[in-house]
Amino acid sequence: MAKTRLSRETLLPLLAAHVLENGLNDASLRPLAKAAGTSDRMLIYHFGNKQALVAALLEYLAAMFAASLDSAFPPGRADTRRACVEQVLEITGQPAFQQFFRLWWDIVAGCAAGNRAYLQAAGSIMDMLLQWVTDHLPADDPDPQTGARLVLTQIEGAQMLAAIGREDIGKGGLSALET
Amino acid sequence: MAKTRLSRETLLPLLAAHVLENGLNDASLRPLAKAAGTSDRMLIYHFGNKQALVAALLEYLAAMFAASLDSAFPPGRADTRRACVEQVLEITGQPAFQQFFRLWWDIVAGCAAGNRAYLQAAGSIMDMLLQWVTDHLPADDPDPQTGARLVLTQIEGAQMLAAIGREDIGKGGLSALET
């Protein structure tokens, strides 16, 4: 019966899978527990309360996302800022990333509602992305710091527009980005 | 006791006020009813079910938002695309708009989760904004259609970053927008 002891480490991958599939903000203990093959009782036992569980889950998911990004992108730099935006949008548009973005907008909504754990998680994810964009900007970029911020803002705007079904707007403006 | 008959028209402003204050995605009938001075029973009676209530509320809120935008902005055009972005960010950063954006991220999260009513509402709001940006672009803009898309995407990216407490990123890239 595979009676392996439960722990945060064995639980988190299963919980993450469920949350990626079904969203974060209205995930409740019993469905989460079922997905992990246990009971709500045990989730509370191992994490203390739901808030702590969600915090642990966020950390785990952020690490998953970072790993996915690293493995999905070629190591080199883009030729132009615009190419950098396009490259990111193309890769993050793949189905494997869609689940993450579904989650991302749950997190943003939570941030807008004042959820501190979400704010912290979102901030560090953005720091990671900013660093990543900086590293993938053209080597001859005249101002990588400012450029990375412009590029990241453009990417996020395009992704929000994609989330509401208007990717035409986000992609339609790209040709106006200086090469 | 001011026994005015209830109707969607008398209810919607009160419901909208409650939702602007407390968020949309986890608004439930009883608090909504209390805010409107009535009972959940009557909300269902007048709107049929919660889904229809939310749809009506979205429409009402979109009209409110459009009116707020129109009255908050000066009628003229911006001098540059960058100035257009900055002008919008400055005005929508005012406290009066914060409630709307809190709601907006609830809507985006709902869109990402596949909510059709949200998708439709979000799409038409974006159409409105795109038109608005087009009308406020510099008169000599070489390609208003593309420019408006670039500007709107940049605005939305900056607003998402502001929602998660990182407005520094959104505004930090602006100086790299061609004048």
Add this chain to the structure above:
DNA sequence: AGCGCGATGTAGCACTCGCTACAAGGCGTC
């Protein structure tokens, strides 16, 4: 073997959710 303690199952609490059954109120029409 027996003890101790962390891990787990069962059952349940008090609460909220969207929604409904039923009956009564209020008002216009004849």
Add this chain to the structure above:
DNA sequence: GACGCCTTGTAGCGAGTGCTACATCGCGCT
């Protein structure tokens, strides 16, 4: 006044919420 209908109040249903009390299981240690 009497009828009829739109509107409203009271109460409650069945399901789901986060969380807890209590008892038991099973493993490691002596």
